Amino acid sequence: MGYVGLPMAVAFAKKTSVIGIDINQQKINALNHGKNYLRDAPYLDKDIPKLVSEGKLKATTNISAVAREITAYIICVPTPVDEKKRPDLKPIISVGKMLAPILKKGDLVSLESTTYPGTTKEVLLPILESSGLRVGQDFYLAYSPERIDPGSKWKVEDIPKVVGGITPKCGRKAAQLYRTVIKHVVEVSNEKAAEATKILENAFRAVNIAFINEFAQYCHKEGLDVKEIIEAAKTKPYGFMPFYPSIGVGGHCIPVDPWYLIERGRSLGFYFDLLTRSMRINDDMPYFTLNLLRDALDTFEKPLSTSKITILGLSYKKNTADYRESPSLKIYELLKSRAKHVVFYDPYIEQITLHNGEVLHSKESAYSAATESDALIIGTDHQEFLNLDFQKIYDLMRTKIIVDGKNCLNREKLTKMGFYYNGIGRP
Numbered sequence: 101m102g103y104v105g106l107p108m109a110v111a112f113a114k115k116t117s118v119i120g121i122d123i124n125q126q127k128i129n130a131l132n133h134g135k136n137y138l139r140d141a142p143y144l145d146k147d148i149p150k151l152v153s154e155g156k157l158k159a160t161t162n163i164s165a166v167a168r169e170i171t172a173y174i175i176c177v178p179t180p181v182d183e184k185k186r187p188d189l190k191p192i193i194s195v196g197k198m199l200a201p202i203l204k205k206g207d208l209v210s211l212e213s214t215t216y217p218g219t220t221k222e223v224l225l226p227i228l229e230s231s232g233l234r235v236g237q238d239f240y241l242a243y244s245p246e247r248i249d250p251g252s253k254w255k256v257e258d259i260p261k262v263v264g265g266i267t268p269k270c271g272r273k274a275a276q277l278y279r280t281v282i283k284h285v286v287e288v289s290n291e292k293a294a295e296a297t298k299i300l301e302n303a304f305r306a307v308n309i310a311f312i313n314e315f316a317q318y319c320h321k322e323g324l325d326v327k328e329i330i331e332a333a334k335t336k337p338y339g340f341m342p343f344y345p346s347i348g349v350g351g352h353c354i355p356v357d358p359w360y361l362i363e364r365g366r367s368l369g370f371y372f373d374l375l376t377r378s379m380r381i382n383d384d385m386p387y388f389t390l391n392l393l394r395d396a397l398d399t400f401e402k403p404l405s406t407s408k409i410t411i412l413g414l415s416y417k418k419n420t421a422d423y424r425e426s427p428s429l430k431i432y433e434l435l436k437s438r439a440k441h442v443v444f445y446d447p448y449i450e451q452i453t454l455h456n457g458e459v460l461h462s463k464e465s466a467y468s469a470a471t472e473s474d475a476l477i478i479g480t481d482h483q484e485f486l487n488l489d490f491q492k493i494y495d496l497m498r499t500k501i502i503v504d505g506k507n508c509l510n511r512e513k514l515t516k517m518g519f520y521y522n523g524i525g526r527p
């Protein structure tokens with residue numbers, strides 16, 4: 101019942117009855133009280149209380165207690181990487197183990213979590229078949245990647261859905277299920293092709309973002325403005341697709357999923373060189389941003405170790421609260437041990453708990469965060485930041501440096517005000 105599962109549950113609950121299952125008791129309690137806990141999906145605010153009160157959507161942590169009522173399972177658990185960037189399939193394995201003892205004849209299981217080609221057949225299927233039931237005869241197993249884009253206008257129902265089954269019948273059954281809510285279902289030959297489709301989509305983004313990040317670094321050497329060049333290149337009516345440089349990539353997808361493909365390739369003796377290099381370029385962007393900050397402070401003869409730095413925006417994506425793998429948070433952590441003082445303000449995040457248990461609190465406004473600061477880093481392009489009173493910020497800051505990590509501010513206006521402005525690829 102996370103970013104992927106909850107919108108999918110709501111879409112299905114409009115057509116049939118749905119049980120949301122999660123190990124997180126707080127989410128289950130919230131759902132059963134008709135509450136939407138996904139701030140990035142406000143369009144669910146009306147649907148959830150209505151569907152819960154009509155009895156079409158209910159939630160539980162106890163899957164065994166409801167197994168009799170279920171004919172189709174859709175799995176949307178996380179697929180993270182470990183500290184060595186290797187796939188961590190523990191959540192999928194644990195769901196498989198939960199399902200094996202309760203699977204019945206005729207049940208359909210569809211895995212949606214992003215993963216490497218081969219996972220459904222090689223990892224999930226043997227666990228499910230340990231029940232004694234046989235796939236394609238007794239139960240049906242398919243893979244269908246999720247393409248949801250939290251915070252965007254795209255609704256589950258309108259995003260074409262790719263489906264592939266372990267057997268043709270598995271694929272047909274899953275496609276039939278998805279057609280009840282999704283307008284365009286694309287059937288591919290098997291589950292591996294469906295797994296590969298999703299990982300191709302995300303690796304494609306990672307590589308293209310890495311190239312524009314690399315190009316942006318070159319722009320600093322050349323004295324070029326990457327933003328101007330992308331805008332000009334976009335006028336080509338074919339053969340060019342714009343990607344934008346920034347302080348780095350974040351979220352559960354682009355910084356994570358390509359490692360699944362890289363690791364799978366390696367296990368087959370195949371090396372994804374370009375993709376590996378791309379992941380490293382994207383991972384290094386927070387360090388590049390730190391260097392930009394250092395260069396700017398040098399201009400004012402201000403060592404980082406005596407400076408106060410303000411970060412505006414901690415989430416990885418504009419107008420959302422999602423800070424998973426956020427490059428802005430990475431910069432915060434890098435600055436913690438290097439700057440005298442570092443503070444942040446994010447209108448969507450009041451506080452966060454780091455892996456080491458440390459709790460970080462957002463300042464109450466951009467203005468209080470900027471007070472007496474030596475540099476402002478734009479970590480997220482939240483709408484609120486575009487409408488700030490920068491004259492007021494200029495007056496509040498001690499040293500007037502802006503590092504625009506999202507290239508979202510008006511460089512000309514800020515420079516005229518007297519700010520020292522540096523963007524990513526905008527020296």
Ligand SMILES: NC(=O)c1ccc[n+]([C@@H]2O[C@H](COP(=O)([O-])OP(=O)(O)OC[C@H]3O[C@@H](n4cnc5c(N)ncnc54)[C@H](O)[C@@H]3O)[C@@H](O)[C@H]2O)c1
Nearest residue numbers: 101102103104122123124176177178179191194213214246
């Ligand atoms: N967020 C996105 O934009 C997006 C887009 C496309 C695909 N995906 C993929 O979808 C999958 C889910 O991503 P998400 O963003 O929804 O993650 P999430 O962390 O928001 O949600 C996952 C949920 O699974 C629950 N969970 C974990 N282990 C469980 C278990 N054993 N049994 C029951 N519930 C369990 C967690 O408590 C959590 O609520 C991932 O594979 C991700 O790569 C995500």
